[in-house]
Amino acid sequence: MEQFSWDAGVIALAATPIGNLADATPRLLSAFEQADLIASEDTRRTGLLRERLGIVRRAPLVSCHEHNEADKAEQIISCAADGQRVLLVTDAGMPTVSDPGYVIVQAAIKRGISLTVLPGPSAPLLALALSGLPTDRFCFEGFLPRKSAALRQRLEQLAGEERTMIFLESPRRLAASLSALAQIFGAERPAAVCRELTKIHEEVWRGSIGELKDKAPGVRGEIVVVVAGASPRAPLEEAEAVKVVLDRVEKGQRLKDAAKAVAVQSGHSAKVLYNRILAERK
Template sequence: MLTLAGVPIGRPEDAPARLAAELASADVIAAEDTRRVRRLATALDVRLTARLVSYYDEVEARRAAELVNELRAGRNVLLVTDAGMPAISDPGYRLVAAAAAAGIRVTAVPGPSAVVTALAVSGLPTDRFCFEGFPPRKPGERERRFAELAADTRTQVFFESPRRLAATLQELRRSHGDDRAAVVCRELTKVHEEIRRGTLAELAEWADPANPVHPAGAPGASGGVRGEITLVVAGLDRAVARAAARDAAREARRAARWDARAVDRSGP
């Protein structure tokens, strides 16, 4: 059986109760960073007897086939990443797909996720949301993605590098508007957790490393926001979206009428 295990995004004591038992009993543990899983096992007072193998982005495709062979041989494989749930913007998808295709049972140990944690504490609507992972690196792709999302009424959740956060907030200001509500969640559940709410314009100014004082209180020139970042952005107000849809439909009907008149005037 292949088991995906959610691991804490911050404090080891947030680990689900089943995680210690799964770590202790697995035959093979595939870990994004084997050093981290050893530290986690120590924190949970677990003695590892499993064979540890690395499973990170660069080796994911090749290692997935090897792990499926282990599963076919009757060994239980436990998959963990550095934090959160495997396969959610972390390695895991290819192994799950390969195991499912081979008819191998796949299950999970539910655990913490920065996506739903940030969404829950954001104070933004949670009834409909989309998770966009890390925004595209290439400027053209980012611009197109943000332009598409600007008209989406769902709350939007992103992961972002602290080095790119200021630039991303500025780009979102241009696509979504200065007044769109957003929340930056930094170091969720960790000692230096910070949840900063505001408009995109306010947050872009706050995150700008050129400001006299950056969020950690040191001179802005030394850098900007630090730590692991989850960004939550409000969707387009639904009343505004409905009004825009009505306007678009009205314009389409008007254009159709003009086209019909032009045909009538042209004659046979």
């Protein structure tokens, strides 16, 4: 097996285990040994990971997280420009995927700094594979908004999405997010909740959104939610779209929100649908 090595002045993005240490690849171990500088989301966790993996050579660690990445970018890029081998890692999984790294990558590209990648674990893809939902077309939506109004707005925008959707979620917010999904996507939409992937207590719940939301209270661990895409629909006539809006309103949704959601799905103007219903109510 060929040992990993990279040229001086190159930044390597490396995926780290998301739970099981055995998922650390030989290339990752070699990269830790060879790096001149390691840009890390949490230097304490990366230091512990090196210890647990038995890494002997200890390159300097520099903190690079969501709150300081823009400030640290120049320092990290300058080190690479000076010929150092820079390893970029996060606490778990692949850098830049709902984790720090994007700003560094963009800065490196602008400066002409070469990049390479060391593949490895990624929670969204593992959850997709385990979900039992279609994998031929999918999209990754990251973390859903915390505030209820923003959450509803995001889900209304996605209600007509036909690709399988992947979300990350906090266990504390899982019940609220699944309840919103059930209301906006429909309680019968197939979904899966994957928790603690690659860890001892790995678990996957499969079923309808309505079934899954009833299991959510009290859940713990790292969560990935996978939701089936919407079924393709024939284009709605304006009158049909109005009926769908009214149906949503009868179920408790605000008229303005319902009109916006149906507009996304049907292609009709939300303003036209809204005004037509107001006119019919007079």
